[in-house]
Amino acid sequence: MLEIAPMKLSAADLALPAEALVADGVQLALADDYARFSLRARDAAILEGLLGRKLPAKIGETLDGVACLGPDEWLALLPAGTALPLGEGLPVSVTDISSRALGFVVEGPRAVELITSGCPLDVAKFPIGRGTRTVFETVEIVVWRTAEARFHIEVWRSFAPWLWHALAAAA
Amino acid sequence: MLLIHCPYCEEDRPEVEFANGGQAHIARPADPSAYSDPQWEEFLYIRRNPRGRHHERWRHVHGCGRFFNAVRDTVSDRFETTYKAGEPAR
Ligand SMILES: [Zn+2]
Numbered sequence: 001m002l003e004i005a006p007m008k009l010s011a012a013d014l015a016l017p018a019e020a021l022v023a024d025g026v027q028l029a030l031a032d033d034y035a036r037f038s039l040r041a042r043d044a045a046i047l048e049g050l051l052g053r054k055l056p057a058k059i060g061e062t063l064d065g066v067a068c069l070g071p072d073e074w075l076a077l078l079p080a081g082t083a084l085p086l087g088e089g090l091p092v093s094v095t096d097i098s099s100r101a102l103g104f105v106v107e108g109p110r111a112v113e114l115i116t117s118g119c120p121l122d123v124a125k126f127p128i129g130r131g132t133r134t135v136f137e138t139v140e141i142v143v144w145r146t147a148e149a150r151f152h153i154e155v156w157r158s159f160a161p162w163l164w165h166a167l168a169a170a171a
Numbered sequence: 172m173l174l175i176h177c178p179y180c181e182e183d184r185p186e187v188e189f190a191n192g193g194q195a196h197i198a199r200p201a202d203p204s205a206y207s208d209p210q211w212e213e214f215l216y217i218r219r220n221p222r223g224r225h226h227e228r229w230r231h232v233h234g235c236g237r238f239f240n241a242v243r244d245t246v247s248d249r250f251e252t253t254y255k256a257g258e259p260a261r
Contacts, residue, residue, distance in 0.1 A: 059179060059180045059181075059235050060180065069235060069236070070179065070234075070235035070236045070237060071179050071235060071237060073235070073236060120172060120185035120187055120188070121184075121185065132180075132234065133233055133234055133235070133236075134184075134188055134233055134234065135187055135188060135233045138187075140233050
C-alpha cells in the first residue's frame with residue numbers, strides 16, 4: 001500500500017498567530033490537532049460494524065466525536081494519530097482528511113455573537129452537541145457546539161487565514 | 172433572508188447554503204445511441220421558463236450536500252414545497 005506521510009500543519013504555515021486571541025467576552029484559538037475522517041455509506045450499519053462504534057443517526061447530531069453531516073455522510077474528529085479501518089471491499093468510504101481542514105475554538109459569553117457575525121444560522125438555539133455544515137460569509141465551515149459557551153469551527157485550510165481575521169475583526 | 176426547507180435535514184435553512192440546479196424531472200434518454208440530433212438538443216438545452224409555478228432542482232450544497240426538488244413560484248420567489256430526489260413531481 002502507498003504510504004503518504006501526513007502533512008504537518010502549523011500556525012506559521014498558514015500565517016496564523018500561534019497565540020489565542022483574547023477579546024472582551026470571547027476567545028479565539030486554534031484547536032488541537034485531530035485525526036479527521038470523512039465517512040460515507042448508504043447503509044450506516046455496515047460502517048458501524050466496520051468501525052465498531054455507533055454513528056449519530058440524524059443530520060446535525062453528533063456522537064463521540066462524529067457528526068452526521070448528511071444522509072450518508074459523517075465527519076469524525078478523533079484524537080490525533082487515530083487510525084480507522086478503511087473497509088476495503090465494503091460499500092463504504094473511509095477517507096483520512098486530517099490535513100484538509102483545521103479547527104478553531106470560539107469560547108466565552110460572546111461566542112454566539114462572534115459566529116453569527118458571519119453565519120446565517122441561529123446558533124444561539126443550537127443544543128450542546130449539535131454540529132452542522134454551513135457557511136461563514138461565503139466560506140464553508142462546520143459549526144459544532146461543544147459546550148454552552150464553546151464552539152468548534154472546522155474550516156478548509158486555504159480559507160483558515162481569512163476566517164481567522166474575519167472572526168478577529170468581529171471580536 | 173429566504174429560508175428553504177431541506178427535505179433531508181428536515182428543517183428550514185438559509186438560502187445562502189443552497190445552489191439552484193436548474194429545471195427538475197428531466198429524464199435521461201433510456202437508449203442514448205438511438206437519439207437523433209433534435210432529441211439531443213431538446214434533452215440538453217431546451218428548458219421551460221414559466222411565469223409562476225416551476226419545478227426545480229436545488230442542492231443543499233453547504234449543508235447536507237443533497238440534491239432535492241422544489242416547486243417555486245418564479246414571480247413571488249415563494250417555495251411552495253420541497254421533496255426528496257426520486258419522488259414524483261408535486
Ligand atoms: Zn439539507
